[in-house]
Structures are given as structure tokens and as C-alpha cells.
Amino acid sequence: MTSGAADKRRLILDAAVRVFARQGFHTCRVSDIADEAGVAYGLVYHYFPSKEAILDTLFLERWEVMLAAIDEAAASDLAPREQLRAIASFIVDSYRHDPDLMKVIVVEVTRAANTFGRTHLEQIMRAYESMARIVAQGQAAGVFRSEVDATFAAQAFYGLIEQVLTQWIFSEREIPAEEFEHVKAELVEMICGGLDG
């Protein structure tokens, strides 16, 4: 069956997510992935040229979806603040839906300046740029102050999101649904409203 073949590949990718999340990319063995997938060691190399290629595939698959979501928000006719909210919402929901995958992407790629972060820098930058464009539009429309550089603000926004995800990842708790919703609101409130009162 041809669908069986595709299934095995998926099986390996999904197993890799769990293993990378649990043990980390550097610490896990390829045999751990094969075992987790319930598949022979060699089969991993039938579908992927190397261990790295598995991580690359996982990252690119998911990041593309995220870029699309960001660009969709940016292209909508929502108010700038609501566009940011939509992005925060999408990323938080990504974590909610598949925390292991988001953990792998954040810990092993996005924050790994030495290894894969370097390789995928361009993809990562593309996300920043889209967010910066939203801020710039808001500034042009006069709803955001122009004192802060748009790129810098985008960094602050994305940095805060990643910080929240990291906090969740470290904590290893089961996050309750209302915390997800609360954080979405707090996040935008923090970036837009600031601390001064």
C-alpha cells in the first residue's frame, strides 16, 4: 500500500517530536526515535538522510504555517492592536495544541544560535519583518507611538511570546485553558499599554 509508506514517515516525524521534546536533540539517539516510532533503526535512514534532516523537516513544516498565519493577520483589515492579538493567539494556540512540537522549535531551533538557529535564520527573520510591518502601519495610522523603532517593538513582542512559551516549557505543568486565554490578553496589554500609569 502506498499510504502505508507515507504513514511510516509521519510516524517517524511524530515520534521524533516526542523524543526531541523529552531528551533534547543532542542527547537523544536515532535509535530512540526508531523505538518510539515502533520502527526499525534503518527505516529512519530510508526516509531521512540524517538526524538533522528530521529536525529541519519538523521546523520548516510548522514555521511555514506560522508565517502564513502572521501574514494573514497582517493583511487583514483588523486594527493593528488586534492584528498583534491574532498573532499572539495563533502562537499560544500552537503551543496549546502541540506543546512538544513548539518546545522543539523554540528550544532546538529558534533559541539555538550555534546550531540550527543559524541555518534557519532567514525563516526566523521573515517572521520578525512581518510583525515589524504591522507595528509600522500602526505608527503610520497614528494609533501607535513613533518613539519606538518598529523593528525593536516587533522584537519585544516576539521576545515576550517566546519568553512566555519558555516559561511554560520549563515549568512542565499542564497549563489550564483559562491561563492560555489570559496570557493572550495580558501579552497585548503589556506591549501596547506599557507599565506607566
Add this chain to the structure above:
Amino acid sequence: MTSGAADKRRLILDAAVRVFARQGFHTCRVSDIADEAGVAYGLVYHYFPSKEAILDTLFLERWEVMLAAIDEAAASDLAPREQLRAIASFIVDSYRHDPDLMKVIVVEVTRAANTFGRTHLEQIMRAYESMARIVAQGQAAGVFRSEVDATFAAQAFYGLIEQVLTQWIFSEREIPAEEFEHVKAELVEMICGGLDG
């Protein structure tokens, strides 16, 4: 000479900073550190029980200084906003003074949820707590809004700083002095003032 002994230990630590920054902790070999230090392989194990212990030492040495600086700012009678500024200033200056060391701390420890971040979680948390206390004081004094949770705001603040450092680390440029000063101001402006205009 007894000072020679201490010198060799320092020599190894300083070499390790350069090697970790250049190649990353996981990718480098202990022999790389020994070579960089101009010292025999075995001597590394005379001063340190393991490769990890070198990284631990580097992190703890520096983090202690940082915690002290944060607590000093928090204990000062500066306005809350100026206390935050002092902290931002200290961390930015740390990067300015020794970018390699800060790179190692951020990339290999602070952002590494699987390996060393886990081990040093307590130390890292201590920094967050001190910053959160500053925000809470500001809120109690009425100069900061109470809409945002103090811990969350501290996360945003530290997250933004780390994001800026990461940006510098990735970029591999020589950062001009005025950019350091500009960022210090922009950072506090962003967190306190927010985007809304």
C-alpha cells in the same frame, strides 16, 4: 609559584569562553579548550571534574555578579523606572564588556531548557523575582499600572533584554557604542511607555 596554578585555571576558563562561544558547548571538544588555553589535555581534568563543570563555573561566576547588581538596583532609592534602567544598563554593559561570555550564558544556559537551564533554574528564577519585586513596588507606589501582573511584566522586561542580546549574538556585527546606549533607553521606553499613543 602558587599564582601560576591559579593562572592556569583562569587560562582554561577564559579559553573555554572563547571556544564555547565559537563552536558551542555540545560541538566543541575538551581538547579544543586545552589547545586554546595552550595547556595539556589532562590539565583541564586537574582543575575541573568534567566539561560540564567548566560551563557551570562560568555561568555561576557571572550570574552571581548579575544578581548582586540587580539587588543593588532594587535596594536603591531610585525611581522604579530608573531601577529598571540600571538593570538594563548593567546587562547591556556586560555584553559590551565580554560578548563571548554573555553569548555562552544566554545560548548555552539561560535558553537551554533541556540541559543546563534545568540545572540552574533556581538561579535564573532568582533574577526574575528581584525584577518582579521592582515592578510590584512601582505599582504599590502608583507610578506603574496594576493591570499587568508584576511577574509577567518582569518576564517581559527580561525577555526583551535577552531578545536584544540574541539579536546581537546572531548578527555577529561589531556593535557601535551609541547603539548600546540607544538600546538601553529604548528598552525602558518600550516596557514602560508601551506602543499605544
Add this chain to the structure above:
DNA sequence: ATAGTGATTGACTCGTCAGTCAGGCACTCC
């Protein structure tokens, strides 16, 4: 001198793992 102490050396050991490969299995088409 001689012995003792701690620094220093680098060749060696030993476990670990990414990646290979020779073959087995299932399914199809003549």
C-alpha cells in the same frame, strides 16, 4: 642530597552512536 607535594603532560581506553549494507519480505505484473 633526598624526599615529598602538587602541577603538568599526552598517549591510551572504552563506551557510544550516526550512518551503512546485505539481505528479507510483500506485493504486483507478466
Add this chain to the structure above:
DNA sequence: GGAGTGCCTGACTGACGAGTCAATCACTAT
């Protein structure tokens, strides 16, 4: 039924690198 094709298997290899250790050196105290 036999030959071809692609999926699948897991034992094996070869490299690599952390940590060990026995020997040497430098310096001090007796």
C-alpha cells in the same frame, strides 16, 4: 512461478571524544 520493485530490518562498522593514568617536572622543606 518468477522476476522486479520498493518497503523494511537490525547487526555491524568506523569515527570520535570524554575521561583516565602512569610518568615527568618544578619547587620546597628537611
